[in-house]
Amino acid sequence: MKKFINIRLAGVIWIILATIPVSAFSQTEQDALLMPGKNLCIAGVGGYGSWTNYWEGSFKRDNQNIGRVSTRSATLMLSYGLTRNVNIMASLPYVSTRASQGTLSGLNGFQDAGFFVKWRPLMLKVGKQNISFFGVGGYSKPTNKYNIDFLPMSVGLGSSVLSGRLIADVQRNKFFTTLSAGYLHRSNVNIDRPAYYTTRQINSNEVNMPDAGSFQLRSGFRSPKLVAEAALLTITTFGGFDIRKNDMPFVSNKMNSTNAAIEAKYYPFNQQLGLNASAWHTINGRNVGQVTGFGAGILYTVNLKSKKTLN
Amino acid sequence: MEKLLINAFYTVLLMLCLSCNKDIIETNATYQALQPLALDANAGNWKPFIVGAAADLTLPAPADVSSAIYLAELKDLKSISTNPTAEQRTIIDYWKAGSVLRWNEIMRELVAKHNLAPYQSADGTYPVPNAANPFDYPQFPFSSPPYAARAYAYVSAAQYDALILAWKYKSEFSRPAPYITDGTLTVSIPKSNLPSYPSEDAVIAGVSFELLKLLFPADIEFITRMANEDKSYRLWSGANVQSDIAAGDSLGRWVARKVIQRARTDGMATANGNPSIWKQLETDCRARGETPWLSQESPVRPPMLCQYGNLKALLFQPDQMASLRAVPPPASNGKVMREQLDEVLYYSQNQTRERMRIVNLWADGSGTYTPPGHWNAIASEEFVRGQYSEVRWARNLALLNAAMMDAGIVCWNTKYFYFNARPSQLDPRIKTLTGLPNFPAYISGHSSFSGAAASVLGFLLPAKAEEFKEMALEASNSRLYGGIHYRADCEQGLATGEKVAKLAIERAKADGAD
Numbered sequence: 076m077k078k079f080i081n082i083r084l085a086g087v088i089w090i091i092l093a094t095i096p097v098s099a100f101s102q103t104e105q106d107a108l109l110m111p112g113k114n115l116c117i118a119g120v121g122g123y124g125s126w127t128n129y130w131e132g133s134f135k136r137d138n139q140n141i142g143r144v145s146t147r148s149a150t151l152m153l154s155y156g157l158t159r160n161v162n163i164m165a166s167l168p169y170v171s172t173r174a175s176q177g178t179l180s181g182l183n184g185f186q187d188a189g190f191f192v193k194w195r196p197l198m199l200k201v202g203k204q205n206i207s208f209f210g211v212g213g214y215s216k217p218t219n220k221y222n223i224d225f226l227p228m229s230v231g232l233g234s235s236v237l238s239g240r241l242i243a244d245v246q247r248n249k250f251f252t253t254l255s256a257g258y259l260h261r262s263n264v265n266i267d268r269p270a271y272y273t274t275r276q277i278n279s280n281e282v283n284m285p286d287a288g289s290f291q292l293r294s295g296f297r298s299p300k301l302v303a304e305a306a307l308l309t310i311t312t313f314g315g316f317d318i319r320k321n322d323m324p325f326v327s328n329k330m331n332s333t334n335a336a337i338e339a340k341y342y343p344f345n346q347q348l349g350l351n352a353s354a355w356h357t358i359n360g361r362n363v364g365q366v367t368g369f370g371a372g373i374l375y376t377v378n379l380k381s382k383k384t385l386n
Numbered sequence: 387m388e389k390l391l392i393n394a395f396y397t398v399l400l401m402l403c404l405s406c407n408k409d410i411i412e413t414n415a416t417y418q419a420l421q422p423l424a425l426d427a428n429a430g431n432w433k434p435f436i437v438g439a440a441a442d443l444t445l446p447a448p449a450d451v452s453s454a455i456y457l458a459e460l461k462d463l464k465s466i467s468t469n470p471t472a473e474q475r476t477i478i479d480y481w482k483a484g485s486v487l488r489w490n491e492i493m494r495e496l497v498a499k500h501n502l503a504p505y506q507s508a509d510g511t512y513p514v515p516n517a518a519n520p521f522d523y524p525q526f527p528f529s530s531p532p533y534a535a536r537a538y539a540y541v542s543a544a545q546y547d548a549l550i551l552a553w554k555y556k557s558e559f560s561r562p563a564p565y566i567t568d569g570t571l572t573v574s575i576p577k578s579n580l581p582s583y584p585s586e587d588a589v590i591a592g593v594s595f596e597l598l599k600l601l602f603p604a605d606i607e608f609i610t611r612m613a614n615e616d617k618s619y620r621l622w623s624g625a626n627v628q629s630d631i632a633a634g635d636s637l638g639r640w641v642a643r644k645v646i647q648r649a650r651t652d653g654m655a656t657a658n659g660n661p662s663i664w665k666q667l668e669t670d671c672r673a674r675g676e677t678p679w680l681s682q683e684s685p686v687r688p689p690m691l692c693q694y695g696n697l698k699a700l701l702f703q704p705d706q707m708a709s710l711r712a713v714p715p716p717a718s719n720g721k722v723m724r725e726q727l728d729e730v731l732y733y734s735q736n737q738t739r740e741r742m743r744i745v746n747l748w749a750d751g752s753g754t755y756t757p758p759g760h761w762n763a764i765a766s767e768e769f770v771r772g773q774y775s776e777v778r779w780a781r782n783l784a785l786l787n788a789a790m791m792d793a794g795i796v797c798w799n800t801k802y803f804y805f806n807a808r809p810s811q812l813d814p815r816i817k818t819l820t821g822l823p824n825f826p827a828y829i830s831g832h833s834s835f836s837g838a839a840a841s842v843l844g845f846l847l848p849a850k851a852e853e854f855k856e857m858a859l860e861a862s863n864s865r866l867y868g869g870i871h872y873r874a875d876c877e878q879g880l881a882t883g884e885k886v887a888k889l890a891i892e893r894a895k896a897d898g899a900d
Contacts, residue, residue, distance in 0.1 A: 139684035140684055176684070179817065179821075181817070220739060221739070222746065224746045224749075225820075263410070266746065270754070270755065270760075272495070272499060276499075278763070283410055320502065320505050321504065322502050
């Protein structure tokens with residue numbers, strides 16, 4: 076049976092300087108898994124990511140005035156199998172940040188609610204290989220007007236994101252490889268001040284957010300009881316500007332990163348209760364923190380079809 | 387079901403395309419051409435700030451409008467202005483909103499560009515920007531708020547003084563604008579009856595070029611380009627002949643050189659202080675039985691511009707400092723200070739989004755045009771509505787910026803006179819919602835600048851006086867909400883700014899402009 080919510084939610088993806096774990100496209104939309112029809116998966120995931128080094132442009136440095144910046148998150152996720160080839164998903168993270176040194180205050184609050192539709196239009200069997208293709212459409216939107224002009228302590232970037240992703244998955248026996256590419260159309264954001272400097276002075280409170288691309292390669296072992304995988308994830312902003320030397324980060328910075336991640340999902344008793352754990356590390360980046368993060372979660376699946384008969 | 391999905395997919399694609407236009411329209415992009423409501427023909431008699439009589443300036447009398455030289459200039463102008471290229475039109479449309487306005491915006495941009503504290507050297511000390519070597523890191527200058535306040539003030543005062551002289555020569559020589567001597571000229575900006583020799587725009591370009599070159603030497607290329615554009619647009623738009631421009635440019639640069647002589651000897655060169663002065667400030671403070679300010683930056687950074695408080699002011703004499711300086715702050719071990727500290731702690735621990743908005747709106751920190759720049763932006767939007775002549779624009783900005791520079795001087799003098807600690811130094815539980823400035827707390831710089839600015843703007847635009855006052859109060863409170871200032875810093879800062887503004891207002895009442 077194909078499963079469930081991929082939980083690395085708690086982490087890897089839109090890691091901005093503040094290590095914001097979940098973001099826009101919380102990554103349930105990023106794997107090649109589907110819930111069975113009429114099944115609902117509810118997941119709660121906790122994440123912790125932190126960094127001491129970060130990149131100002133390509134210049135890697137630390138900063139004793141913030142020390143270690145850490146982000147904790149708790150995310151509620153829902154995934155529902157509309158049909159055996161179509162899933163809808165939703166996620167809502169709560170995020171809290173903290174700096175270990177200096178005077179900067181941490182912030183906390185609900186971040187962006189995400190909604191995704193995953194569709195598998197095509198499944199092929201070529202020899203011993205099962206090949207599947209997926210299309211994912213998503214939209215995420217800040218749940219409140221959280222403070223985006225206080226990076227790296229902000230809980231998010233405040234942009235609404237419309238995303239599309241294509242996924243190709245090859246499975247042979249219990250081993251699989253997934254390749255995916257996503258495009259993120261990010262809405263402009265408004266800050267609380269009437270002017271700001273990027274590479275020039277801009278006299279507006281509106282900030283142009285560069286769109287972004289996300290590419291992923293995942294590979295591992297997939298069985299009904301256990302999914303274990305390693306992944307390479309990149310995020311690239313198409314535009315944006317570098318943090319200047321000793322300047323503060325800004326929402327519309329170019330924020331690129333390459334992360335390595337491992338993740339496992341385990342169903343110890345049956346297909347109802349699952350456990351998840353993940354870890355990730357930023358290998359390279361630009362205008363982001365070099366994050367090391369961990370996440371763990373519980374997944375619970377309800378078969379709504381059978382429930383009816385039970386009643 | 388899957389059909390529905392395909393439709394949904396296309397809908398999403400369509401939405402994507404529709405929302406692709408992310409262009410931003412800046413607040414200053416839609417300004418119309420300046421059409422002064424009054425010519426201020428008598429401005430040649432207004433009272434200048436720094437540069438008075440033009441005894442050693444020889445501005446040649448312009449050639450008569452019937453002379454061959456003039457007619458040749460007119461002929462050239464006709465060919466230049468008849469068919470401006472698209473690029474020239476863009477430049478005309480930019481500058482026609484007003485040269486004082488545009489140079490003020492340019493200056494704000496340069497301040498923002500250079501408002502970054504230097505990154506530490508490997509040994510944990512901080513390099514100091516060097517005017518003699520402006521291109522190397524750290525680029526000169528670090529345009530911190532005090533540096534910026536002085537820059538805005540000198541440029542505004544110099545523009546104003548130069549335009550007073552320009553107006554004097556305009557009425558003395560009374561050369562009509564080229565489109566008045568030749569009705570067939572194509573003119574792409576509003577016409578005016580103001581005499582055209584020397585060109586006020588060239589005066590502003592000349593004076594701004596020389597001063598900005600001194601203040602932001604690493605941007606010489608940009609400054610040169612803008613000055614050339616400002617002068618060229620007058621030709622491309624058919625507004626001035628070449629000799630109007632040449633005379634204006636040399637007048638502007640002459641005034642700028644006079645102002646630069648003052649700037650070189652105003653104390654800024656030594657305003658950083660030195661290690662023995664920094665130590666002495668701490669020792670003296672302890673000797674008074676108070677807790678001295680300590681840098682909370684790591685590595686420890688020397689206090690910003692500790693001698694700026696001794697700068698030569700524009701509106702008062704050194705012997706007035708004692709009466710302008712704020713009263714002593716609450717004793718650092720006393721009950722009042724504890725109460726004030728508790729108040730800061732309260733705001734630090736009870737953050738609201740509305741207070742964060744206020745903190746962000748007025749933070750004007752790293753990489754911004756600073757609080758004086760913010761007030762220049764506020765003033766500019768108002769002055770655009772006022773449709774002032776260039777000379778009145780310059781006068782109003784000179785008053786505003788002189789008041790802010792001098793409020794900054796008194797504020798910095800007060801800071802280093804008392805040298806008192808920031809809230810987060812006395813109570814480490816206090817966390818801040820904005821960057822912690824690296825200099826003593828009492829009195830708040832933002833409050834001083836804002837108190838001064840709001841008072842001067844309230845004098846210039848009485849109908850909005852209350853609004854400006856509320857803005858200044860909000861700017862002042864933002865520092866308390868942000869966890870970096872006590873209430874006393876804010877209140878005394880506002881009061882000090884207002885006190886300095888009174889000097890500017892007294893001056894304005896007698897400068898001949900009203």
